[in-house]
Amino acid sequence: MSTAPTVRTRIAPSPTGFLHLGTARTALYSWAYARHHGGQFVLRIEDTDVARSTQDSVDQILASMAWLGLAHDEGPIYQMQRLVRYQAVVEQMIAAGTAYRCWCTPAELEAMREAQRARGEKTRYDGRWRPAPGKQLPPPPADVQPVVRFANPEGGAVSWDDLVKGPITIRNEEIDDLIILRPDGVPTYNFAVVVDDWDMAITHVFRGDEHINNTPWQINIFKALGAPLPRFGHCPIILGDDGLKLSKRRGAVSVTAYQDAGYLPEAMLNYLARLGWSHGDDELFTREQMVAWFDGSHLAKSPAQWDPAKLAWVNSHYMKLADDARLAELVADQLARRGIVADDAGLLARGAALFKDRCSTVVELADWLSMIFRPVQPAEADLSAHVNDAVRAALPGLRERLAAAAWDKAGIAAALKETLAAHQLKMPQLAPAVRVLVCGRAQTPSVDAVLALFPRDIVLSRLQ
Structure with missing residues (x-):
């Protein structure tokens, strides 16, 4: 029997706005990978940005996921309901020496950064409140609420084999002791996400490559907690048709906006899947085919280009089906x-x-x-082009025949043919005129089939 852990993936959007296209693609990859391996897909709501998180955003995220058909096996799990857990882990880390309290004020931190900039150094926390053997710390100021910082390893490097990018290494000197708990007891992103992924036994994390710089901190926190590391896969950004990154702040359209614009969820999933992943030359495939094929390989390392025309083509395919x-x-x-x-x-x-x-x-x-x-409003150009004197003379007879005809395609076709014969007209003369008067446009499918959709009285009235 295999001893490999069950595959568990997650999507963890922040409810500070709509579910945008990049997050939807990440959710699709996470869902498909879990389904491919017979695992579980978890939905987590990262709502620790209390000032910007809204219930409307939560509702829109849930509606978008439901429309796309990306059903989660657990959740939604809300971070703000887990504050006691985060705070307990922080206390354990302080006791273990992997975290410490820092009483620096915002003014002190800004002065620290200004001095570093003046010296031409990278701005970073200088560790002044970090305990060390033989180091004498000042007494904590009574009027300052401390934050808690992670004691990041001071030497060595962080390495991981990214599912998308391949091997990545970042030296610990490049990162500093980040804040993991704010003065109000709310955790920061990089800490909360580690505790969540640990508690929820997440094995694989797909996310945008803007998170690559967060990953070394998170790996170091996992190691400090003695927690198993998930595999990370950082997907390249999606570029808009202007060549710039799609983002909430740059007006990226929400998933529900595409629903409102008349796109089908199966088309959106197909298009999003190909926007950074491939299976040979297959452009069109079902949800079931994607699950069968999506094993985490063949993910693109370069940014993808959003192409509205390509999406429309994909959607037209699914419209026909x-x-x-x-x-x-x-x-x-x-x-x-x-x-x-x-x-x-x-x-x-x-x-x-x-x-x-x-x-x-x-x-x-x-x-x-x-x-x-x-009511339709035919264009004057269409009326003058198609409703000429010869056609006008035939319209009363056509109305009489349509009034008596069986109201189906065959009956309407017979009435049209009788009118053509009676007035020595051809179908290319009469049909466009009828279309313009009844439909408001000169081009439609077969005129008898179109007229059969209308109630008889509307057709007779518009021909009048």
Whole structure:
């Protein structure tokens, strides 16, 4: 029997804003890796930034994860509900000599940094409150609440074999004794994340490569606690179409904004997966295929470029495959946002079947089907180009035939053919005119199939 630990991954967003695309990609990789290995996926909410964390952000994160179908096996676990645990670990570290209290004031720290800059040195904490054999510390000032700092090893180096980047080494001289507990008893990120990953038995951590500089501190804290190290994989950033990093502060669009814009979750997952990972030349694949293939290899080392046109292409593929009844529900929601009540699910499903091949998003599909539910405004150029005198003369007869026809594609087609014969017209003359008058545009799928979607009285009224 294997003695290897069960694979456990996590995603740990901060609820200080929406779930942005980079975090969604990290969540996908973490989820797929756990599923591939038959492990567990944990959702943790890192809400220790009390001033900026909001319940609205938590709700949006949970909604985004649910829409993407990235179901977690444990959680959500909130850091602010674990303060007692962090504080207890800090006390153990102080007792073990791997952490210590520091009474430096902000003014003292700034003066320290100014002096270091003046000497041309890297700014860092100088260890003045760090205990050492034979070192005499001053008495703690009564009017200052201390922080707790980690006693980072003073020599040697931190090395790890990154799942994405390969071997990385950073010397301990490059990092200092970071604060792990604030005066109010709330832990800092680099400490809380270690205790969490330890307590939750996380074995593999996928995250953005902006965290590489945090990793040496975290590894040293793991070692100080005698805790097993997870494997780290730092994924490159995602660049926007302007070549700059996508980020919350640079206006990266949220996951739910893409939902609102009419993208399908399976398309978003497919696109995000390929934005930094590959399986041969496969561009389109199902969620099940990704789980089968995602073993942590073939992750890109270079930044990925967000490409809206590529996402639209992927989404159009999944639009064609989507169930018409499902699309009908999504279209009804889109129309409701425009104040249009469309409660005929059968009609919407038939419309979805007819128009989805022409659409990249559900919003585009709703644009098409909205013509059934609200008046259209044909462009003057279309009217003058297609509704000429010969067509006008034929319209009364067409209305009479449509009024008596069976209201289905075959009946409408017969009425059109009879009108063509009676007025010596051809379909390329009559069909565009009918489209312009009824649909507000000259190009649609087969005119008889389109008209069959409309209630008969609307078609007759618009032809009038």
